[in-house]
Amino acid sequence: MSGIIERSVDVAVIGGGPGGLGAAIKAREAGAKNVVLLERSEELGGMLPQCIHNGFGLHYFKEELSGPAYIHRLVKELAKTDVDVMTQTMAIKLEGTRITALTEKTLTRINAKAVILGMGCRERSRGNIRIPGHRPAGVFTAGTAQRLINVEGYIPGKKVVILGSGDIGMIMARRLTLEGAEVVCLVELLPFIGGLIRNEVQCLRDFNIPVYTSHTVSDVIGKNRVEKVVISQIDKELKPIPGTEKEFEADTLLLSVGLIPENELSTMTGVKLEPTGGPQVDDLWQTSVSGIFAGGNVVHVHDLADYVTESSEMAAVNAVKYINGYLPVERKVNVKGGKNIRYVVPNTIVSNQPVSFFMRVTWPLKNATVRIGGLVSKKYAFVRPSEQIRIDVPAEMMKGFREDIIVNCDGEEDVAR
Amino acid sequence: MQKVAGKFDVIVIGAGVAGAAVIRELSKYNLSAAILEKEPDVCFGATKGTHGIVHCGFPVDDAPIKNRTEMKGCLMMEQACADLDVPYQKAGKLLVAFNEEELRALQKALVSLKRNGVPGVELVTDKDRLRVMEPNISDQVIAALHTANTAVVSPWGLVFGLIENAVANGAKLYIDAKVQSITANNESGFLLQTSAGSFAAGYIVNAAGLFAGKVAGLIKDNSFVVSGTRQQRIVMDKKIEGIVRHVVRDLRATGAHGDFVSPTVYGDILLGAKVENVPEVGDLRTTREGLDGWILPRCRRLIPSLPPQMSIKPFSGYIPKAGADYLIKPSPVNSRFINIVLGGSGFSASLAVGEYVVNEILPSVGLQLQKKPGFNPIRKDIPHIHDLTDEERAELIGKDPLYGHIVCRCETVSEGEIVEAIRRGARTRDGVKFRTRSGMGRCQGGFCGPRVLRILSRELGIPVEQVTRKGEGSTEVLYRTKELLKEAKGGSK
Ligand SMILES: Cc1cc2nc3c(=O)[nH]c(=O)nc-3n(C[C@H](O)[C@H](O)[C@H](O)COP(=O)(O)OP(=O)(O)OC[C@H]3O[C@@H](n4cnc5c(N)ncnc54)[C@H](O)[C@@H]3O)c2cc1C
Numbered sequence: 018m019s020g021i022i023e024r025s026v027d028v029a030v031i032g033g034g035p036g037g038l039g040a041a042i043k044a045r046e047a048g049a050k051n052v053v054l055l056e057r058s059e060e061l062g063g064m065l066p067q068c069i070h071n072g073f074g075l076h077y078f079k080e081e082l083s084g085p086a087y088i089h090r091l092v093k094e095l096a097k098t099d100v101d102v103m104t105q106t107m108a109i110k111l112e113g114t115r116i117t118a119l120t121e122k123t124l125t126r127i128n129a130k131a132v133i134l135g136m137g138c139r140e141r142s143r144g145n146i147r148i149p150g151h152r153p154a155g156v157f158t159a160g161t162a163q164r165l166i167n168v169e170g171y172i173p174g175k176k177v178v179i180l181g182s183g184d185i186g187m188i189m190a191r192r193l194t195l196e197g198a199e200v201v202c203l204v205e206l207l208p209f210i211g212g213l214i215r216n217e218v219q220c221l222r223d224f225n226i227p228v229y230t231s232h233t234v235s236d237v238i239g240k241n242r243v244e245k246v247v248i249s250q251i252d253k254e255l256k257p258i259p260g261t262e263k264e265f266e267a268d269t270l271l272l273s274v275g276l277i278p279e280n281e282l283s284t285m286t287g288v289k290l291e292p293t294g295g296p297q298v299d300d301l302w303q304t305s306v307s308g309i310f311a312g313g314n315v316v317h318v319h320d321l322a323d324y325v326t327e328s329s330e331m332a333a334v335n336a337v338k339y340i341n342g343y344l345p346v347e348r349k350v351n352v353k354g355g356k357n358i359r360y361v362v363p364n365t366i367v368s369n370q371p372v373s374f375f376m377r378v379t380w381p382l383k384n385a386t387v388r389i390g391g392l393v394s395k396k397y398a399f400v401r402p403s404e405q406i407r408i409d410v411p412a413e414m415m416k417g418f419r420e421d422i423i424v425n426c427d428g429e430e431d432v433a434r
Numbered sequence: 435m436q437k438v439a440g441k442f443d444v445i446v447i448g449a450g451v452a453g454a455a456v457i458r459e460l461s462k463y464n465l466s467a468a469i470l471e472k473e474p475d476v477c478f479g480a481t482k483g484t485h486g487i488v489h490c491g492f493p494v495d496d497a498p499i500k501n502r503t504e505m506k507g508c509l510m511m512e513q514a515c516a517d518l519d520v521p522y523q524k525a526g527k528l529l530v531a532f533n534e535e536e537l538r539a540l541q542k543a544l545v546s547l548k549r550n551g552v553p554g555v556e557l558v559t560d561k562d563r564l565r566v567m568e569p570n571i572s573d574q575v576i577a578a579l580h581t582a583n584t585a586v587v588s589p590w591g592l593v594f595g596l597i598e599n600a601v602a603n604g605a606k607l608y609i610d611a612k613v614q615s616i617t618a619n620n621e622s623g624f625l626l627q628t629s630a631g632s633f634a635a636g637y638i639v640n641a642a643g644l645f646a647g648k649v650a651g652l653i654k655d656n657s658f659v660v661s662g663t664r665q666q667r668i669v670m671d672k673k674i675e676g677i678v679r680h681v682v683r684d685l686r687a688t689g690a691h692g693d694f695v696s697p698t699v700y701g702d703i704l705l706g707a708k709v710e711n712v713p714e715v716g717d718l719r720t721t722r723e724g725l726d727g728w729i730l731p732r733c734r735r736l737i738p739s740l741p742p743q744m745s746i747k748p749f750s751g752y753i754p755k756a757g758a759d760y761l762i763k764p765s766p767v768n769s770r771f772i773n774i775v776l777g778g779s780g781f782s783a784s785l786a787v788g789e790y791v792v793n794e795i796l797p798s799v800g801l802q803l804q805k806k807p808g809f810n811p812i813r814k815d816i817p818h819i820h821d822l823t824d825e826e827r828a829e830l831i832g833k834d835p836l837y838g839h840i841v842c843r844c845e846t847v848s849e850g851e852i853v854e855a856i857r858r859g860a861r862t863r864d865g866v867k868f869r870t871r872s873g874m875g876r877c878q879g880g881f882c883g884p885r886v887l888r889i890l891s892r893e894l895g896i897p898v899e900q901v902t903r904k905g906e907g908s909t910e911v912l913y914r915t916k917e918l919l920k921e922a923k924g925g926s927k
């Protein structure tokens with residue numbers, strides 16, 4: 018007797034972050050009878066329980082909350098429903114809308130009518146960017162350090178160099194300083210800060226943390242534990258310039274060098290990915306595999322948890338429509354990023370419903386204009402890669418639209434290249 | 435720490451692949467044997483950095499012992515891996531030629547391989563066939579020498595397997611046991627002082643790798659010097675598993691084997707190798723020139739579609755050697771003291787080296803060997819959830835729920851496996867990693883790291899701030915929260 022459990026549900030949500038929680042609640046609300054949510058961690062909430070700073074919820078709850086407080090509200094909502102919440106449950110295989118998951122009880126196969134992907138993203142590691150040098154203890158991704166400090170109660174070290182000016186890196190610069198550690202400097206490859214301006218001001222400038230832009234870590238010294246970190250200025254090809262080395266004593270190196278949507282599961286069943294690592298989605302948040310929907314950071318990295326919850330809720334509403342056989346697919350229009358647009362979501366438009374376009378620019382510009390094909394255009398004093406752009410297009414404008422949509426961003430140079 | 439003491443017929447110093455092969459071979463006989471390792475775990479020396487390619491023997495003129503043990507060791511490997519439950523894959527190797535001159539070098543090599551009786555070799559000159567064998571190979575490659583018996587093995591898996599099996603058959607393992615001094619005494623052999631107490635031994639096998647010269651120096655044997663070369667390489671995400679089927683390797687200008695793209699038993703792809711003589715013996719740094727300036731372009735010359743962004747871990751290894759050939763012989767100072775220093779292909783040769791040392795050299799200097807009737811060659815690895823069928827998984831979880839709790843997302847490693855690894859001797863994060871693969875995947879421990887720290891702390895009964903990556907000085911987290919603030923206050927008064 019193998020003890021494998023087989024079960025059938027209407028909707029299965031993979032991931033219990035702000036996206037997955039929103040999706041599960043919404044799917045039930047929209048009429049799905051059997052909803053199950055799988056979360057591999059011990060606790061629900063995804064990244065948010067470790068994000069103890071504020072800045073969450075302004076959009077969704079109309080109130081400024083900390084990450085844990087934001088998630089607490091969703092968990093409370095979820096508890097009012099009969100959604101089957103399975104924590105310490107890891108989805109290990111996806112075949113169409115059939116999930117294989119492991120729990121401490123047994124191996125479970127879940128046959129779902131629709132699946133919502135909410136796996137979030139993971140951080141790029143030292144190996145991804147091939148930082149040379151010794152390989153000692155003391156090199157962490159910023160998010161791992163954040164978990165160590167805010168959830169587990171440990172400080173990685175007391176003299177810290179941070180590579181990368183992503184939001185997590187900047188937030189950790191502040192957090193470590195407040196914990197009595199010394200943030201020796203923050204180093205950024207590009208000539209500008211990669212995260213939100215809000216974080217640049219509140220986490221770096223307010224704490225006088227030295228910032229080296231157009232620099233990178235060129236060597237890590239220390240056989241057992243980090244002892245020194247060497248940084249160098251970089252040339253136009255982003256390569257270190259010999260002779261520009263600066264050596265800092267440090268016991269810890271934190272990396273905040275980008276997030277990658279976590280789609281190993283999705284690709285197992287043929288979900289097509291974009292170059293950003295997220296699945297191709299249409300305006301109903303359906304992926305290239307029918308019945309598989311996606312929301313939140315598994316699609317693309319959002320600036321705000323609020324938008325994560327919102328997009329995942331839309332995925333859930335459409336997943337329920339799909340189950341009921343009336344997904345409003347009218348036609349298919351492709352959406353493509355053009356001038357200075359690194360990516361745009363969704364990748365196709367199939368319905369005649371209002372659409373929210375999310376995008377990021379490649380390079381900072383001022384007095385910029387973003388044009389969504391011939392549909393709408395919007396002006397911005399500044400656009401920066403760190404600040405996600407969201408443009409909502411009303412249903413009337415989408416109706417009957419048949420041409421491919423190219424999104425372009427024009428403007429004036431803001432940062433010298 | 436508690437001091438242990440013991441008296442053994444044979445003591446092996448160093449738990450790399452050489453020492454492991456020797457102690458396993460010794461455990462087949464009725465005698466008392468122990469292996470002493472200075473690190474907190476076995477396989478933390480040169481063997482930790484090996485590629486795990488089992489070469490089938492590539493005879494060179496000035497290395498008769500290497501030629502012999504490499505060829506024999508390769509033939510012994512498959513059975514040993516089956517007995518010891520160690521991942522083994524007979525991938526075969528394609529040594530490629532980009533031009534006529536290299537083709538002539540391959541033709542010469544073929545003759546030499548055949549003369550030495552290496553089985554399973556052929557020269558493939560049909561370009562279409564070559565592309566069928568290896569679809570992603572560069573179309574600039576005109577021919578390849580195919581050696582069918584070249585295999586890939588889990589290097590640390592073999593060491594764990596050999597040592598666990600030796601211990602199950604009566605041998606003793608002492609970790610954190612650095613041999614610091616040795617006194618020779620004519621009748622009974624040697625007295626060893628170590629960081630784990632003192633030991634007496636009738637015979638010593640010095641398999642201390644890079645430190646073998648130092649250990650020999652303890653009995654005033656200065657007959658050899660250990661040097662070596664550093665090799666850098668890059669592990670690539672298993673998402674590109676299948677990009678090569680064979681070990682695909684080019685020739686250096688000297689005719690020696692060059693860079694390679696290799697499958698591994700775990701699915702990830704290994705790229706190498708920038709080979710260098712470095713001023714500091716044992717230097718394990720990687721360099722930008724080595725990784726981005728050498729390995730990636732050289733390997734993309736072999737397999738043009740190799741995607742650089744799939745790199746997950748660059749690292750270096752250092753191959754100890756003491757001359758052109760392996761050094762495997764009794765010390766000129768004391769014949770009961772056997773020195774072993776391998777070199778390139780040392781991993782491939784290891785099993786034959788163990789056999790040679792135990793069955794030929796030790797008896798030649800007086801050790802009596804008598805087969806142990808109850809010797810059991812079989813050892814079972816930790817069950818890996820990742821490798822099981824769904825039915826087996828369900829059954830295992832039914833027996834121990836911890837196997838249903840996945841701790842490492844990238845490699846699907848459960849808490850049950852980690853706890854079992856600790857039970858089998860892991861004391862550090864690397865010890866857990868090499869036994870279970872947790873932290874070896876694409877996120878490199880970003881997710882499982884804090885969780886593994888917690889499990890190690892719980893199972894070993896030590897605070898998290900004392901858990902190390904790989905032994906002394908490599909503590910993972912240094913303080914508890916608020917500790918630094920207290921320190922700052924304390925300091926200001
Ligand atoms: C450091 C940091 C600071 C931030 N600061 C802010 C801020 O100030 N304000 C703001 O609004 N937003 C902020 N954000 C953004 C916000 O936290 C994220 O956008 C949000 O957490 C993404 O939600 P998600 O549900 O898509 O993914 P996640 O929160 O990452 O959740 C994904 C969940 O899926 C689970 N999972 C993955 N794979 C599987 C599987 N195979 N089986 C089972 N479960 C699985 C994971 O364990 C995880 O719990 C911040 C993000 C970070 C990282």
Ligand SMILES: Cc1cc2nc3c(=O)[nH]c(=O)nc-3n(C[C@H](O)[C@H](O)[C@H](O)COP(=O)(O)OP(=O)(O)OC[C@H]3O[C@@H](n4cnc5c(N)ncnc54)[C@H](O)[C@@H]3O)c2cc1C
Binds near residue numbers: 487649783
């Ligand atoms: C990068 C690299 C790639 C390689 N690739 C291959 C390959 O693909 N195929 C192949 O066949 N070979 C390969 N080799 C060669 C092979 O790995 C080595 O020859 C072999 O692992 C050496 O094993 P060893 O046991 O002699 O040394 P080690 O593994 O170094 O073992 C020596 C041990 O002795 C211990 N020790 C030292 N001093 C003391 C002391 N005083 N007291 C107690 N213990 C002590 C050390 O801590 C260590 O654990 C490679 C090697 C490297 C480095």
